[in-house]
Amino acid sequence: MSKTAPEAEKASPLSGFSVAVATVAVVAFAVWLAQISLSAYLGTLLALLFINVALAVSLNLTNGLSGLFSLGHPAFMTIGGYSAAILTYPERRKSVMLPDLPEFLATNEVALFPAVLAAGLIAIVVAIVVGFPVLRLRGHYLAVATLGLIVIVQNLATNWSGITRGGSGLSGIPRLTTIWWAFGLMVLVIAVTWRVKFSSLGRAMMATRENPLAAECAGVSTFRVRMVAFVLGAFFAAIAGALLVHLISVITPKTYSVLLAFNLVVMVVIGGTGSISGAVIIAAGLTVLSETLRPMEESLGLYGMSQVIVALSLILILFFRPQGLFGSGEPIFIRRFFSGRFLG
Amino acid sequence: MSSEAIIDANHITRRFGGLVAVDDYSLQLMHGDLVGLIGPNGAGKTTAFNLLTGVLKPSSGTIRVADIDLTGRPPHVLARHGIARTFQNIRLFNDLSVLENVMCGGHMRYGAPLLATLLQIPSFWRSEQIIADRSTEIVELTELSALIHRRAGDLSYGDQRRLEIARALATEPVALLLDEPAAGLNASETRILIDLIRKINEELKIGVLVVEHDVHMVMGLCRRVQVLNRGKLVAEGTPNEVQSDAAVIEAYLGTRRKGAVHA
Ligand SMILES: Nc1ncnc2c1ncn2[C@@H]1O[C@H](COP(=O)(O)OP(=O)(O)OP(=O)(O)O)[C@@H](O)[C@H]1O
Numbered sequence: 001m002s003k004t005a006p007e008a009e010k011a012s013p014l015s016g017f018s019v020a021v022a023t024v025a026v027v028a029f030a031v032w033l034a035q036i037s038l039s040a041y042l043g044t045l046l047a048l049l050f051i052n053v054a055l056a057v058s059l060n061l062t063n064g065l066s067g068l069f070s071l072g073h074p075a076f077m078t079i080g081g082y083s084a085a086i087l088t089y090p091e092r093r094k095s096v097m098l099p100d101l102p103e104f105l106a107t108n109e110v111a112l113f114p115a116v117l118a119a120g121l122i123a124i125v126v127a128i129v130v131g132f133p134v135l136r137l138r139g140h141y142l143a144v145a146t147l148g149l150i151v152i153v154q155n156l157a158t159n160w161s162g163i164t165r166g167g168s169g170l171s172g173i174p175r176l177t178t179i180w181w182a183f184g185l186m187v188l189v190i191a192v193t194w195r196v197k198f199s200s201l202g203r204a205m206m207a208t209r210e211n212p213l214a215a216e217c218a219g220v221s222t223f224r225v226r227m228v229a230f231v232l233g234a235f236f237a238a239i240a241g242a243l244l245v246h247l248i249s250v251i252t253p254k255t256y257s258v259l260l261a262f263n264l265v266v267m268v269v270i271g272g273t274g275s276i277s278g279a280v281i282i283a284a285g286l287t288v289l290s291e292t293l294r295p296m297e298e299s300l301g302l303y304g305m306s307q308v309i310v311a312l313s314l315i316l317i318l319f320f321r322p323q324g325l326f327g328s329g330e331p332i333f334i335r336r337f338f339s340g341r342f343l344g
Numbered sequence: 345m346s347s348e349a350i351i352d353a354n355h356i357t358r359r360f361g362g363l364v365a366v367d368d369y370s371l372q373l374m375h376g377d378l379v380g381l382i383g384p385n386g387a388g389k390t391t392a393f394n395l396l397t398g399v400l401k402p403s404s405g406t407i408r409v410a411d412i413d414l415t416g417r418p419p420h421v422l423a424r425h426g427i428a429r430t431f432q433n434i435r436l437f438n439d440l441s442v443l444e445n446v447m448c449g450g451h452m453r454y455g456a457p458l459l460a461t462l463l464q465i466p467s468f469w470r471s472e473q474i475i476a477d478r479s480t481e482i483v484e485l486t487e488l489s490a491l492i493h494r495r496a497g498d499l500s501y502g503d504q505r506r507l508e509i510a511r512a513l514a515t516e517p518v519a520l521l522l523d524e525p526a527a528g529l530n531a532s533e534t535r536i537l538i539d540l541i542r543k544i545n546e547e548l549k550i551g552v553l554v555v556e557h558d559v560h561m562v563m564g565l566c567r568r569v570q571v572l573n574r575g576k577l578v579a580e581g582t583p584n585e586v587q588s589d590a591a592v593i594e595a596y597l598g599t600r601r602k603g604a605v606h607a
Pocket residue numbers: 360363365383384385386387388389390391392432
């Protein structure tokens with residue numbers, strides 16, 4: 001234990017873990033309080049907020065830590081949404097809504113957890129297939145490829161009507177996502193991203209982001225590191241998409257669009273590429289903002305006002321603080337807190 | 345003979361369109377060797393480095409590392425086999441701290457895999473500790489301790505050059521390729537650098553290949569010197585042999601007074 005040992009290693013790993021567990025418990029208690037006192041609408045809004053935070057943080061793992069430029073989240077959410085919805089759809093309604101399903105899907109009705117897991121695994125396979133040729137190429141090819149993926153997935157969902165019911169989409173999806181599912185996903189995504197970020201693997205990701213050639217020459221397989229980041233992001237996006245359709249109970253090919261990709265990328269950029277705290281705060285803030293603006297938009301007829309505000313804040317950030325609100329780091333008090341040194 | 349060579353590059357050539365940037369270049373870098381590579385601007389020194397480290401693929405020729413054919417393999421594979429390098433135009437992970445930069449070099453040797461990282465099992469903490477300890481040692485060796493938590497992009501030029509060497513050392517190389525490590529350094533920084541290169545070569549027993557424009561430095565430092573001109577190796581030998589070689593004087597030193605060559 002030399003005195004110059006890095007900060008993260010000074011505290012015992014256990015104390016950091018117990019602080020994190022205690023924090024989650026406290027927040028969970030607050031959520032429980034909120035849940036019993038809030039209206040159903042606000043409860044749904046809170047669940048939506050948690051899922052948005054999970055989406056932004058998971059995209060930050062891909063784009064922020066590893067310096068990729070993926071726009072693929074909506075595609076993976078659509079894949080996850082349909083996969084899970086078809087699995088959980090009530091068996092007796094399948095014969096009406098989805099008469100052309102293959103036998104093994106038509107006669108089965110699965111619980112939410114295995115359906116969500118299946119959704120995530122399917123997204124992993126798709127991410128590997130997309131990533132394999134593209135992640136060897138330099139940066140922005142991935143943006144084009146994932147944009148293409150959104151279009152391909154939307155077309156598939158529209159035209160593969162035996163499975164997806166085409167453009168009219170699937171409605172009446174059982175409302176299985178409780179606030180606790182959304183909360184659980186958010187905690188999982190933040191925990192995974194945090195652990196990756198403060199690890200050798202995370203440093204390899206950031207090295208790949210900062211200078212891919214130097215990272216390669218220092219022994220980092222940039223392809224592998226990018227693949228891990230891309231696949232993890234896709235996995236979480238699919239799970240978020242799956243939970244979301246079981247919250248709003250419908251999915252159409254257009255539920256998750258390019259606009260969503262734009263909004264998520266903006267959240268990452270405004271929060272700071274690579275900053276988990278930034279992504280959490282901005283995702284939560286933008287969710288609340290767009291919901292509070294909605295009644296105003298409707299009464300004033302100013303539809304799209306929140307979108308304009310998002311775009312404006314992006315421009316302002318790019319102009320005055322291009323590294324994002326939090327840069328690529330975490331505020332020092334948050335790092336202290338979760339490494340356990342807060343307690344002495 | 346060839347089994348002793350860490351790097352055994354045989355007749356490598358690299359063309360860019362019509363230009364032959366490196367033409368039939370060969371290198372046997374032995375264990376503990378300290379070889380200088382000199383030549384005028386555009387001679388192909390950096391291109392040779394890029395070929396030897398897998399950054400560029402040779403148009404023809406083979407590169408063997410410790411008797412394993414690694415021709416055409418990507419840089420991280422060569423790094424895994426013990427080839428480390430620095431860059432003529434410094435390439436650091438600017439947004440990371442000095443220590444983190446060095447720790448990145450330790451990733452391929454000791455970094456925990458994804459699952460261990462996510463579950464934070466004891467082996468994860470052990471590997472993090474090993475990386476941290478070794479990196480701290482290297483930071484001390486390269487005299488960067490006072491700057492250990494500074495952002496790499498904020499360092500002075502000389503410190504950045506040393507940090508690149510530190511990061512390369514963290515990969516635990518058998519051969520270290522330095523592309524103009526003294527470029528832009530002042531006299532005292534250059535002295536520190538020369539001491540560091542000697543230490544790396546003699547104490548850590550790492551083979552060093554160094555590109556350098558300062559002929560005095562190369563002649564004083566290296567046991568063997570290669571001279572490249574227009575992609576071709578025009579001379580190779582001890583500093584003394586090379587200095588008196590007519591082809592060298594003509595190709596590389598022709599524009600200078602002959603006296604300047606002698607250290
Ligand atoms: N990627 C590339 N594409 C095309 N030409 C290149 C490329 N890299 C190098 N060259 C050319 O190859 C020749 C050798 O360049 P190189 O950088 O290897 O020279 P050098 O000996 O390192 O010179 P210096 O002392 O200026 O660093 C030059 O003519 C250069 O323009």
